[in-house]
Amino acid sequence: MSAAGRGRRRLGAPWRRRRPLRTRLALAATAAVALVAVGVCTAAFFVVRSALYEQLNLSLTQSARLAAQRNPDSGPDTLAGECRFLAAPACAEVVPADPANDPAARYLLPVDAATRAVAAGRHAPFYTDIVHAGHPTRMLTTDYAKGRALQVALRADTVEDGIEEAAWWLALIGGAGVLVAAGLGYWVSRTGLAPVTRLTATAERIAATRDPRHRIELPPPGREDEITRLAGSFNTMLGELEQSVTAQRRLVADASHELRTPLTALRTNAELLARGERLTVEQRERASAALGRQLREVTGLVNDLIELARDEEPQPLVEQVRLGPLVEHCAQVARAHWPAVPFRVRVPEGAAAPAVVPGVPARLSRLLSNLLDNAAKFSPAGRGVEVELTAPAGAGGVGGAYGPEVTVRDHGPGISEQDLPHVFDRFYRAGAARALPGSGLGLAMARQIARAHGAELTAEAAPGGGALFRLTFGA
Numbered sequence: 001m002s003a004a005g006r007g008r009r010r011l012g013a014p015w016r017r018r019r020p021l022r023t024r025l026a027l028a029a030t031a032a033v034a035l036v037a038v039g040v041c042t043a044a045f046f047v048v049r050s051a052l053y054e055q056l057n058l059s060l061t062q063s064a065r066l067a068a069q070r071n072p073d074s075g076p077d078t079l080a081g082e083c084r085f086l087a088a089p090a091c092a093e094v095v096p097a098d099p100a101n102d103p104a105a106r107y108l109l110p111v112d113a114a115t116r117a118v119a120a121g122r123h124a125p126f127y128t129d130i131v132h133a134g135h136p137t138r139m140l141t142t143d144y145a146k147g148r149a150l151q152v153a154l155r156a157d158t159v160e161d162g163i164e165e166a167a168w169w170l171a172l173i174g175g176a177g178v179l180v181a182a183g184l185g186y187w188v189s190r191t192g193l194a195p196v197t198r199l200t201a202t203a204e205r206i207a208a209t210r211d212p213r214h215r216i217e218l219p220p221p222g223r224e225d226e227i228t229r230l231a232g233s234f235n236t237m238l239g240e241l242e243q244s245v246t247a248q249r250r251l252v253a254d255a256s257h258e259l260r261t262p263l264t265a266l267r268t269n270a271e272l273l274a275r276g277e278r279l280t281v282e283q284r285e286r287a288s289a290a291l292g293r294q295l296r297e298v299t300g301l302v303n304d305l306i307e308l309a310r311d312e313e314p315q316p317l318v319e320q321v322r323l324g325p326l327v328e329h330c331a332q333v334a335r336a337h338w339p340a341v342p343f344r345v346r347v348p349e350g351a352a353a354p355a356v357v358p359g360v361p362a363r364l365s366r367l368l369s370n371l372l373d374n375a376a377k378f379s380p381a382g383r384g385v386e387v388e389l390t391a392p393a394g395a396g397g398v399g400g401a402y403g404p405e406v407t408v409r410d411h412g413p414g415i416s417e418q419d420l421p422h423v424f425d426r427f428y429r430a431g432a433a434r435a436l437p438g439s440g441l442g443l444a445m446a447r448q449i450a451r452a453h454g455a456e457l458t459a460e461a462a463p464g465g466g467a468l469f470r471l472t473f474g475a
Helices: 003-018 021-070 113-119 157-192 194-209 226-274 281-308 323-337 361-378 442-452
Strands: 077-080 091-096 126-132 135-145 148-155 319-322 343-346 356-359 385-390 405-409 455-461 467-473
Touching: 021 091, 021 135, 021 148, 021 157, 091 113, 113 135, 113 148, 126 148, 135 157, 157 194, 194 226, 226 281, 319 323, 319 361, 323 343, 323 361, 323 385, 356 361, 361 385, 361 405, 361 442, 361 467, 442 455
Parallel strands: 343 385
Antiparallel strands: 077 091, 091 148, 126 135, 135 148, 319 356, 385 405, 405 467, 455 467
């Protein structure tokens, strides 16, 4: 590309960027209408011009017939010569093919080789625009008799004036149409892009205030269009963003609240151990044990937060997991953690083999462990936790309507009506659980792992008391 071309390109691009979209649309619409108007007016001009000349040609043809009828045997000479006046009849003269037969008097109208050719029959009749007596004139040259041609002329002032007047009117109408189109184009672009303007203003307001609660005003139902749907989608996105920001702030606030107590205890025990010379051996051991316990609690809480921050499971680690052995393994680990709580596992014969689901074994083990720990935490002394795996016919890829299901039931106080909708919320702890160990993240993590594996985890009140958690995998 040449330097001049690059310069024009550099100048044109900023111009387009500086102009608002509605202005560019209005200019584009005006340019399109202007091109159409110019095209229509140009076509109309040529149509009017052609019609006027066609009418003049018809008058010349009629005048030639009248002259031929009045003087059928006239020799070379002028038949009528007063066409210099508008009201006068057409000028007419007979021209021979041979110049030797010309009359002594000079011809009134111009005679050239084409005229002689028409007289000799070698050329078709034709029309010519000439100037006669200082006025525009239209002349017809046609055959008259053997070896002769007839020339007829009429003044063309009226035709020229009509064409000029038509040109002025068409230019005026075209210009007015372009101006009206420019005004209407700007109005239409401004009205049609009003939702986009509101969307832009809302986005700029959110960027300036960092507050996603703003919404774009939508028209009443029944007046939806593409721009309205875009604005609606933007409002939906803002709603999701607001929920995300709210959840993030709540998570930070809850995490800060949960970390405040163990961190305070850690600092207290650390300060106490720093003055170890003033403590007895038993006091130092108790402080050291408390410090280690609190460190494990904080470490577990931080690990849980990191796990919750991950929405998807790592695909390279996904494999076919047999739920029967996994449930048995998790129950065995839970027995070691909760020796006072009996765990009863029911895996029907034949269900362990077909109950296979795709997933990450470590994550599914964490899910089941969280459910078992939660159930053991609420189980009273002497009442166990019941774990059951059911695998419908066709589960595990054989073609069942739904996949395998794992249920975990305890015989504790159960879940109240007001707590049931919030069981899986982060850091949520029911009133009866506030005195129990834990951070309130176990069930939230369990549901996240379940959904990442295409399963659904629900909680309900168990018949006869207690809580029942149901983990259902897709078919």
